[in-house]
Amino acid sequence: MADILQILYTIVPAALIASTPLLLTALGGLFSERSGVVNIGLEGLMVMGAFSGIVGTLFFESIGFGFASPWMGMLAAIILGAVFSLFHAVASITLKADQIVSGVALNFLALGLSVFIVREVFDRGQTDAISARLFRIDVPFLSEIPVIGPMFFSRIYATTFLAFIVVAIVWYVIFKTPFGLRLRSVGEHPMAADTMGIKVTRMRYIGVMLSGALGGLGGAIFAITTAGNFSAGTIVGQGFMALAALIFGKWHPVGAMGAAVFFGFAQALSISAQQIPGLAEIPQVYMLILPYVLTILALAGFVGKAEPPKALNQTD
Amino acid sequence: MKNLLTSRWFGLFIPLIAIGFGFFAGALIMLISGNNPVTGYVALVEGVFGDLYYFGETLQQMIPLIFSGIAVAFAFRTGLLNIGVEGQLIVGWFAAVIVGISIEAPLMIHLPLAILGGAIAGALWGFVPGLLKARLQVHEVIVTIMMNYIAMHVANALIRAYFQESGQRTAFIHDSASLASEFLAEITNFSRLHWGFFLAVLACVLMWFLLWKTKLGFELRSVGHNRQASAYAGMNVNTNIIMSMSISGGFAGVGGAMLGLGTFEYAEILSSFTDYGFDGIAVALLGASNAIGIFFSSFLFGGLQQGANNMQGQANVAPELADIIIALIIFFVASSYLIRWIYSRLQSKKEGK
Amino acid sequence: MWQTEGKSIILITHKLKEIMQVCDRCTVIRRGRGVGTVDVADTSENKLAEMMVGREVSFAVEKETAVPKETVLSIKDLQVEDTRKVDVVNGLNLDVRAGEIVGVAGVDGNGQTELVEAMTGLRLVKAGSVTVSEQDITHYKPRKVTEAGVGHIPEDRHKHGMVMAFTVAENMLLQTYYQFPYTKKGILNYPNIYEKAKALIQEYDVRTPNEKTPARSLSGGNQQKMIIAREVNRSPDMLIAAQPTRGLDVGAIEFIHGKLVEERDKGHAVLLVSLELDEILNLSDRIAVIYEGTIVDIVKADETDEKELGLLMAGGKREAGEGQR
Structure with missing residues (x-):
């Protein structure tokens, strides 16, 4: 029993930390897809976020912001992510490009542009490592609670809590505000929304830019907490994982949260399964492919049918 | 007056304009980053044509690009977006190498068998999303993305478990399964160019023939354009979807076999995607899903990637500029609306005078 | 108000x-x-x-009195569900004989679409049977229905009737491309396809630059003529025409009406489903009124008028007379 608890005390925080970037990016994707714009470009937005998060942190470190630097870096990532997502918005909304193709182009561009800049600035394929890292913290009082304390509130990043707060905010915005209603109606039935006087184009731009902001934040958090620097290998597939979480979570913020945490668990397990009795014999590959297999099963309706917003990827 | 927008040449016009825009934007980026665009592009061109070795490597780069471009285009003609070419290529690479390692047979049997192994593996990897799409209306884009990761992790795990030889790779394949060509290597200053190049050209012809000259192609294109009308005309829409994804995956799998049997002659544990599959989307898009178009756009993208290396050495421009240019070309092709709009604006201005 | x-x-x-x-x-x-x-x-x-x-129009269709022969189409107790799983065709019975045009009149949404789709294999039949020339085609797939001698002019030509991006020739062979001499051993024979298409363009007066023009660029009337050329030229025993003139100009309407009457006079059975009462009255020999998925009455076209049909279509019974409503 004590052993199991000890293992959970390692894995649960690790899983929560791993799920944080996925969760934020998935929530970003939710805004975009709920407005009717497919966002395969989440990967690229995370790349851009990771890049600007690290470069921003390095910059603010150098001008003496100290431990506030990573937070400033994240802020930079939010802004740059939103700006960069305009590329997808302009192409797919204004210029009526195929949304998936435009997303693919965005992914190419993000990686190309960010690594290009890194090479031009640092003269090599990766940035310097940031020295002002975020620290894992114990939450005062809450971490004292037996069992739950060490599991959920100890040695965890503040950004993880931030992500879960954002879930609540997104849920409220999507389902309880006029803005959310408009966004959803644009994604379900743009023609009807248009006749009701909702500005379809503007809502979609907002949806895509929010996905850029949150995707950027997700990428920055991954880079700042887990990677420590930025290179072409920093974001490899997390964006697609976030997209999977969004679909697996059926385009619902709480569902996306469940899916992201689940994927985080699979990731944490695949790393530490060797130390866990009973799991050590399971080849690591099963843990690695689990999120992807589950997503396919979810889509196939074995885990409850995932219905996308109706107007998704309609170019006009 | 004759309007270019409706003429058949517009199909050619858009990619050319998009390429122009892409390179122009690349030049701007070089300017902004303090490089000289002229020296940069001279180095790029020399990196492709400046040495027989470079040229051979460019042609070698084209081989998997042609196959993955065909794979994307083939599915696209049936109205499907196969983002899973990457995964299909990986399993094809793996399967071909396994056949190349574990069987002993004369060249005439072994080589076709190894290529077939790649084709079947790729086809199987395309069959799954095709089946899910046809039977359960699951969107193929997401399934194929997921299948990419499964392909990479499974191939890696299998190599690690059963075939790991030295470092992160398998043993070399037997000579009887190899596409390597001393002749082609020699005339290109010992590049890795191999016989697969001719197979790639053949694949272009095969794709064209399948789509435009056969009953199957007629049905696939019909389903791609209008599912309801195809069902009305008595075609089996579901079978055609599955067929299209499988054939598409088969092409991608052979593309992987080209890497395994020609370029590298082994399979390796991949730490990230090869990106050939994703590049295939760009190739197919720029090539307008057309066999000849795919050949030329493979040359462009293969050349960009090859020439970028020289750009770094000779002009000190980061090779990622090639990726940026490729991304922008895709952007401009996909946004052909913009080009049409600018064109019609120019036209109406002319008419106004 | x-x-x-x-x-x-x-x-x-x-x-x-x-x-x-x-x-x-x-x-x-x-x-x-x-x-x-x-x-x-x-x-x-x-x-x-x-x-x-832009010119004078005649609404009337000139035709001789019909000489109907043996029964070609026989629908018995047909039951069909729509996409929401609601029974929209509900125990429908209808016979059509060779050499007559039977019009199906009804207010939109009384099961006409589903009836036609079920007959042509595009929609599952829940119960009942459809027989054409003594062949039970109830559960046939579309292709087998076609091969059993049924021609179908679909109500939505852009959705079902044609592939916009295909050429006129490809669209004209959409039902027969797989047969000899258009396909040999799985390979298309384009010279034969083009030759056939040219002949059809000529015969059915389809205004197109040539047979290789994309069907998209034709006018609505010419697209419909292209479809009718394809369906009528196979000389089907049973021709189903669903709203064959919807949204067309009067010239094309005249041409299409003429073709339908011609088919009748060749001794084929024609089923005309239309929402236009004028069209039904002008073309049909007998008129079947559909209401809530069943045929509520069958009347002779020359013994009825718009008023009576309108009443029947609204669910009123003929015997009940006019005052009931």
């Missing part, structure tokens, strides 16, 4: 009757240009039609 409240109302329609009944003034547009505005009180349906097409 809104009018009396002082509101302005714009009604956009191609139904001349509607205009005559409710409008005060009427603007006719043709090919994106206003032809003229008239006071409805000073005009007639014929005059409006003339403005619409």
